[in-house]
Amino acid sequence: MSALHIIAPQSGAAFEMNKGDILTVIDPLGQQVSDMVLFNRDDIKEKISSGKTMDFEETILLTKGHFLWSNRSQKMMEIMEDSNGRNDFLLAPCSPETFKIMYNNPGYHPSCLENLNKNLIGYGIELDGIPTAFNIFMNVHFDTTGQLKVLPPTSKPGDLIRFKAEMDLIVGLTACSAEDSNGGTFKPIHFLVTNASFDKHI
Amino acid sequence: MSALHIIAPQSGAAFEMNKGDILTVIDPLGQQVSDMVLFNRDDIKEKISSGKTMDFEETILLTKGHFLWSNRSQKMMEIMEDSNGRNDFLLAPCSPETFKIMYNNPGYHPSCLENLNKNLIGYGIELDGIPTAFNIFMNVHFDTTGQLKVLPPTSKPGDLIRFKAEMDLIVGLTACSAEDSNGGTFKPIHFLVTNASFDKHI
Numbered sequence: 001m002s003a004l005h006i007i008a009p010q011s012g013a014a015f016e017m018n019k020g021d022i023l024t025v026i027d028p029l030g031q032q033v034s035d036m037v038l039f040n041r042d043d044i045k046e047k048i049s050s051g052k053t054m055d056f057e058e059t060i061l062l063t064k065g066h067f068l069w070s071n072r073s074q075k076m077m078e079i080m081e082d083s084n085g086r087n088d089f090l091l092a093p094c095s096p097e098t099f100k101i102m103y104n105n106p107g108y109h110p111s112c113l114e115n116l117n118k119n120l121i122g123y124g125i126e127l128d129g130i131p132t133a134f135n136i137f138m139n140v141h142f143d144t145t146g147q148l149k150v151l152p153p154t155s156k157p158g159d160l161i162r163f164k165a166e167m168d169l170i171v172g173l174t175a176c177s178a179e180d181s182n183g184g185t186f187k188p189i190h191f192l193v194t195n196a197s198f199d200k201h202i
Numbered sequence: 203m204s205a206l207h208i209i210a211p212q213s214g215a216a217f218e219m220n221k222g223d224i225l226t227v228i229d230p231l232g233q234q235v236s237d238m239v240l241f242n243r244d245d246i247k248e249k250i251s252s253g254k255t256m257d258f259e260e261t262i263l264l265t266k267g268h269f270l271w272s273n274r275s276q277k278m279m280e281i282m283e284d285s286n287g288r289n290d291f292l293l294a295p296c297s298p299e300t301f302k303i304m305y306n307n308p309g310y311h312p313s314c315l316e317n318l319n320k321n322l323i324g325y326g327i328e329l330d331g332i333p334t335a336f337n338i339f340m341n342v343h344f345d346t347t348g349q350l351k352v353l354p355p356t357s358k359p360g361d362l363i364r365f366k367a368e369m370d371l372i373v374g375l376t377a378c379s380a381e382d383s384n385g386g387t388f389k390p391i392h393f394l395v396t397n398a399s400f401d402k403h404i
Contacts, residue, residue, distance in 0.1 A: 051252065051294030051334030054350060056303060060292065061348030071330060073299030090262065090292075092253030097275030101258060128273060132253030143346060146263030148256060 002194045007034070009186035012115030012174040014123060016041060017165040020196030022080065025136055025173065025189060030157040032187040033176035035093045035112040035133035037120075038068065038076045041168040044125050046072045050089045050132045060142070062087055067166070068134055076169065081162040084155040088138035090148065093130070094178040103179070110177040120172045130172070136161055138181055152183035204396045209236070211388035214317030214376035216325060218243060219367040222398030224282065227338055227375065227391060232359040234389040235378035237295045237314040237335035239322075240270065240278045243370040246327050248274045252291045252334045262344070264289055269368070270336055278371065283364040286357040290340035292350065295332070296380040305381070312379040322374045332374070338363055340383055354385035 007013050017023060025034055040046035049071040056073070057066045063085050068077040093112035099105040117127045137155040142148050175189040176182055209215050219225060227236055242248035251273040258275070259268045265287050270279040295314035301307040319329045339357040344350050377391040378384055 045328075045330040049294055049334070051292065055293045055300070058350045059348045060344055060350065071294070073297060073303065090253065091257045092251060092273070095275060098257070101275065126247075128247040132251070141346075142262055142344070144344070146261045148260045148262065 002192050005191050007173065007175045007189040007191070009175050009188055010110040010115070010177040012112070012119045012172065013191070014119035014170065014172045015193065017169040017171055017193055018195065019165050019167050021165045022194045022196070023163045023165070023171065024160055024192045024194070026158065026160045026191065027084070027137055027153070027155045028157060028190050029187040030155050030159065031153045031183040032155065032189060033138040033153055033181045034136040034189045035116065035174045035176055036136055037116060037130055037133045037172040039123070039125060039170040040070065041170050044123065044129065044170065046070045046074065047129070047131050048076055048134060053089060060090065062089055062134070075166040077163040077166055079161065080164050081160070084137055084159040084161070086137065086139050086154050087161070088135040088140040089132070090140055091132070091135065091138070093133045093174070094176065094181070098178065112174045112176055115174045115177065116172040120170070123170050125170070138176070150180045204394050207393050209375065209377045209391040209393065211377050211390055212312040212317070212379040214314070214321045214374065215393070216321035216372065216374045217395065219371040219373055219395055220397065221367050221369050223367045224396045224398070225365045225367070225373065226362055226394045226396070228360065228362045228393065229286070229339055229355070229357045230359060230392050231389040232357050232361065233355045233385040234357065234391060235340040235355055235383045236338040236391040237318065237376045237378055238338055239318060239332055239335045239374040241325070241327060241372040242272065243372050246325065246331065246372065248272045248276065249331070249333050250278055250336060255291060262292065264291055264336070277368040279365040279368055281363065282366050283362070286339055286361040286363070288339065288341050288356050289363070290337040290342040291334070292342055293334070293337065293340070295335045295376070296378065296383070300380065314376045314378055317376045317379065318374040322372070325372050327372070340378070352382045
């Protein structure tokens with residue numbers, strides 16, 4: 001019903017989902033982050049919002065049972081399953097400037113923002129229209145002082161997270177390009193979209 | 203050089219700043235939140251970004267010495283002074299849906315999103331273009347489980363925060379309309395914009 005798709009290291013993908021479809025994102029080798037952004041397929045000005053999601057779900061850490069919300073206060077996805085359980089929704093996708101400013105690397109470096117932009121531009125979604133992503137498997141630690149530390153993901157080979165689409169969507173998804181977020185090495189991400197009627201039978 | 207402006211309870215304002223200008227936001231009665239959004243005056247697609255700010259500043263809690271960054275990884279403001287010291291950058295502005303979903307109030311309720319929209323529309327900034335705000339004086343508690351609790355502000359009468367503009371800006375500012383964020387009562391917010399040359403002499 002649906003092929004397994006492979007996102008090569010430091011690259012990305014974009015695809016459509018129908019309401020009710022299930023997206024499974026798999027970390028095949030472990031310790032690899034995947035940034036995900038969501039847009040309403042019928043109106044791309046409606047998009048995933050970290051601020052609305054943390055407000056309605058009353059938590060910084062989103063996992064099984066939580067919803068991802070839009071800037072228009074609509075549910076976009078439900079997290080159905082999350083075998084690792086640690087994701088981030090605080091930090092923006094790594095961008096060319098991330099590597100210049102935080103890594104002191106003035107040369108070219110692949111980034112999630114560039115990879116989202118490359119794949120989403122065909123849907124009419126511009127660079128400035130890409131919001132803070134839901135960072136699957138990203139392990140950002142914080143304490144009550146608010147200080148943030150990006151640690152290697154805790155995800156093991158084969159860990160997966162499953163989402164149900166709550167509306168028709170355009171999805172952008174990456175295999176993250178930032179050294180610190182991925183334990184220093186860049187691995188692929190696998191994903192699978194199954195439709196609602198199929199999913200009932202597995 | 204600049205008048206003191208008063209934002210009435212549950213309302214908002216929008217205004218321009220030149221690079222180098224100083225904005226002072228005052229809580230005259232205490233325990234009152236003010237949501238602030240920023241746009242590049244020369245290109246409103248560049249705007250304040252919670253994800254980029256928390257990434258570059260490496261903290262959830264922003265105060266004196268920190269910068270507020272844009273979605274294009276540019277500094278928009280520096281926090282020069284912060285007499286209270288507790289602000290929030292996690293939660294989206296309260297919106298009509300906040301009161302329907304979180305307060306179970308189906309009727310009309312003023313909101314920061316409506317008040318930002320009303321005041322910013324004259325600058326060509328649409329509702330969907332309003333990002334997660336920097337929530338001055340907002341007291342959102344979290345622990346390492348990620349769970350969020352909105353508590354009354356710790357700000358006392360006369361507490362203030364001062365920002366320096368790092369680029370030419372359009373600013374949206376409110377006196378927040380949500381019961382839980384403001385200790386149950388709605389108070390005004392005062393603000394003042396002084397220009398860089400004036401500020402050197404005070």
